Each structure stands twice: as C-alpha cells, then as structure tokens.
Amino acid sequence: MAAQGRTEDQVTADENLTKAIDQCLRAYGFEEDFILTDYVVIAAQVKLDEDGDTSTAYSYLYKDSDLPYYKILGLLEVARARAAYHMMQGDED
DSSP: OOSTTOOHHHHHHHHHHHHHHHHHHHHTTOOTTSOOOOOEEEEEEEEEOTTSOEEEEEEEEEGGGOOOHHHHHHHHHHHHHHHHHHHHTTOOO
C-alpha cells in the first residue's frame, strides 16, 4: 500500500507505531546511536465464528505504510536467517 492517500488516522497510527518500535528498541538495549529507518511488523489475528471454528489472518505493516519490496524481503530474510541461526544454536529466545 502506498503512503499517498493515507487517512489522518492512518498517519497518526503509523507515527505512533514508529515511536513504539523505537521505544522498544531502546528498552531492550539496542544501540541508541542508530536511527530507525525501516521496519516490517507481522501480525497474526484469529477470528472465532459462531460454530467455534477459527480462521487466521496475517498482516504486514511497513514504516509509513510504504516500503519497496526489496527492503521488505531483505528485512524478512534477515529475520528468518537470525531465527534459524538461534534455533540451530538451541537458543529459546
């Protein structure tokens, strides 16, 4: 989704998300000298229907609702590779 045409609520939500991510990075001890430039947030939502059946939806949120695919894929690949490395090392985190 391109950044142009965002509603006022979407702009505010994007700004709040960026601030929250930056705050989390600082709280978890990541370098304060670095500037947050890009991110991809992956969210999973579960819906329960009247019969008790569930369905799952996955969503992606990008900084300012706009990020080129090469950056999206790059961020996801780095995250996948790091998770695989830690899994192979036996890390639970």
